[in-house]
Amino acid sequence: MNAELPLKDRVLEILSQVADPEIPCVSVVDLGIVRDVRDGKVFITPTYTGCPATAVIEAAIGKALKDAGFALKVATMLSPPWTTDWISDSGREKLRAYGIAPPDRGTAKHSLRDVPVECPRCGSRHTEEISRFGSTPCKSLHRCLDCREPFDRFKCH
Amino acid sequence: MLPDATLADYALRLGDDSLVLGQRLSEWCGHAPMLEIDLALSNIALDLIGQASHFLKFAGRAEGRGRDADSFAFRRDALDFRNCLLVEQPNGDFAQTMARQFLFSNWQELLFAQLQHSANDTLADIARKAVKEVAYHAHFANEWMVRLGDGTEESRARTIAGLEWMWRFTGELFERDPALKPLVDAGVAVDVPSLRPDWEDRISRTLAEARLELPKPRRWVMGGRVGHHSEHLGHLLSEMQFLQRAYPGAMW
Structure with a gap:
């Protein structure tokens, strides 16, 4: 990892290795779940209000951050609400390749x-x-x- | 935030509607007429329970006594629930379940469309997210009303019976409660009577497409918002709360 990069970029690099638990071909970054890194927190947003994967995703992100040596908390933000328009182009391709x-x-x-x-x-x-x-x-x-x-x-x- | 009992009460009403209907719909899991309907009803139930967890968590913050969403859901008695009577009505057959969903989701979509402009940021955020999901619920229920109402003699008769039963509980959805006046005046709570024209318009259009008539006016049955529930809620809670009552604080 390049220590010269800003904190947000380094965090996104780590989290781009965290797979969605239900659709493991894409990462939480591909899906646009990771919204921001500031004030000692990583802000994530649920895809659907009742998605049972939300708690698993939060735990996986917390663990990945801890393993990489980041002392950051994971916080949830609801607004603006998640939209599929936030899924990255590479995420879309990975979904297609996955069927x-x-x-x-x-x-x-x-x-x-x-x-x-x-x-x-x-x-x-x-x-x-x-x-x-x-x-x-x-x-x-x-x-x-x-x-x-x-x-x-x-x-x- | 400072404790605000009225705001906590309002959040409980919103959360309890979603929680109780989510629990009701989950009774269909594994029993629906077709696999696709099973998936749909379980998905709708999940959305509703997700909404409930956000509203109830916020109710705990507004109340300021350290209660979280789980303690509201699993350690409260029927008298303390604030949901409308419509959502606690038994599933009956599939047509009755769809009649309830049709009447409720169309109302909830209009409610959240307003609530997303609430002066309270948390309520607005929850509504802005949930309204997109509820649009699917209303769409699903509308399609089924048409399919069942304009279907066979049997499906039509059952749908009429389901609507007739559920209709008496819809007056409560539009009842202005003086207790919430401070919140309505402050732009925090939705003034529910204002939703009625749009709701009636939506309901009438779908029923016309289904070749069904609007049920006849009748005396409304109300009381859920102040804890006067039908006997059905107690049975629902006895199942939903069993584990936390028998093994307080159990986790897995």
Whole structure:
């Protein structure tokens, strides 16, 4: 690690190694959960109010910071509320490679509008929604009508 | 912050609505008519319990007696719960559950849309986050009202029966409580009667699409906000609170 970097950058570098417990292909930094580093605290924000992974994420971040020798507390901030627009470009690619259709950027405010979702396997937009609620709060279930594979989609939020 | 009993009471009302409905919906887990509905109801329950934990935590800070969200949830008796009567009504069949969700989520979405502009920052932050989730709940319930109401004879009859039962508890949602006047005047609490026109508009539109009629006016059943609950709440709490009552402070 480069000690010359500002504290925030060094913290983000450490936390980019902390995987999301439910979707381990992306880190908490990719997801935009880590919001700020200031006043001796790392501020994180929950994706969904009731996401059970929130407590696990907080503990994992605390442990990673401690292991790296940072004396920083983890604090939660609710506002501004998390949106999928904060997921990084590399995070979106990692989701796609993992088989989860990433959310379209800039569509969060139209989250309930039905837009054709791109199949993460074959790239077809000839797909249908099976269920708006999936295996975790952040995902919905879809099916590709071309390659016939079912897939998860990270909901625009 | 300085102790503020009225603010604590208001936060409890908001939190208890979410907590009790979240617990009710979780009764469907593993029993829903289809896997997708099971997932949906469990997800909605999780959102609601998440909201409740934020509101109840804040109620503890406003009360200033060191109680946290868990102590409000697990170590309070039915008389001290402040939820509206609608949310504690039994699930009944799937149509009755959806009727309750339809009436409640459309109200809660309008409530949070206002509460996100509250003069109290914490309440505003919770509402701003939750309103995005509640929009999904309302959307889900609206779709099911149409599917069931405009479905088979059986689904239609059950939906009408569910709506008829739940309707009597909706008056409470719009009842102005003099006890909250200081908070409404200060721009902290939402003046609930103001939500009624938009709510009726939403409800009527979906019911028209479902080829259902608005239930007939009847005498409202109220009292949840002051702790006068139906017998159903006690049974719900006896299950929800069992572990913490039997093994106080148990953790895993």
